[in-house]
Amino acid sequence: MNALRRNVLKGATGAGAVAVAVAAGLLKPTQALAAWNKAAFEPKNMADALKGLGVSSPVDSKDIIIKAPDIAENGAVVPVEVTSKIPGTSQIALFAEKNTTPLVATFDLMGGTQPYVSTRIKMGATALVRAVCTAEGKSYTAAKEVKVTIGGCGG
């Protein structure tokens, strides 16, 4: 018996059950976030990715600061830092709007974790890098354009 294969199968049915629960409205998307949020990561456009996250019409905010280069020579590695000054920020979601799948990552902050994350993302083309922060049930957003000279998605 191949143990890895078992795990993969188990994982697949588990994720399926969560998706079904979300679809049936049994679980709010925020509760389902413990498992990888397929409904948010797989859509190929911003609107559906936001819907998958359970975010509707986030408010533009100047209190979210995105630090990213104006021009990225290599789209495969674009350093991005997000800082939120909104009190009670509990989640930061990061999007690259023109990527095949726009949602790059979500970060759920707990305990004493500050509303700040730093990572490196891939960008397929010049696009807005968008951060969506959730604080006390409300959503806020900010974006910054990054020009990409060489795309980093696919070959």
Place this chain on the structure above:
Amino acid sequence: MAEPMKIRATMAGDVADVKVLMNHPMETGSRKDAKTGQLVPAHFIQEVTATINGAKVLEANFGTGISKNPYLGFKVKGAKAGDKVNVSWVDNTGDKNTAEATIG
């Protein structure tokens, strides 16, 4: 098995600055192998969990848009020098890795 992961955690005032470097190919599933012309199957980290002294401080979900050998930086208030930072990830094939470091 997966390559080791590097964690560096330092105190800056009352905030612990944690930097994590994971070793992972982060294949999107849409890249073609230059030699064979075949699509390279998707292979990427999906979930990352960080704890300090056993208490969860960060839970991240990654998509394929995170760069190869992912870097993650975060800051935790209230942590102290000597506290244990533990970071673990699971990828889409069920492979997992975990590492621990002491805040210095």
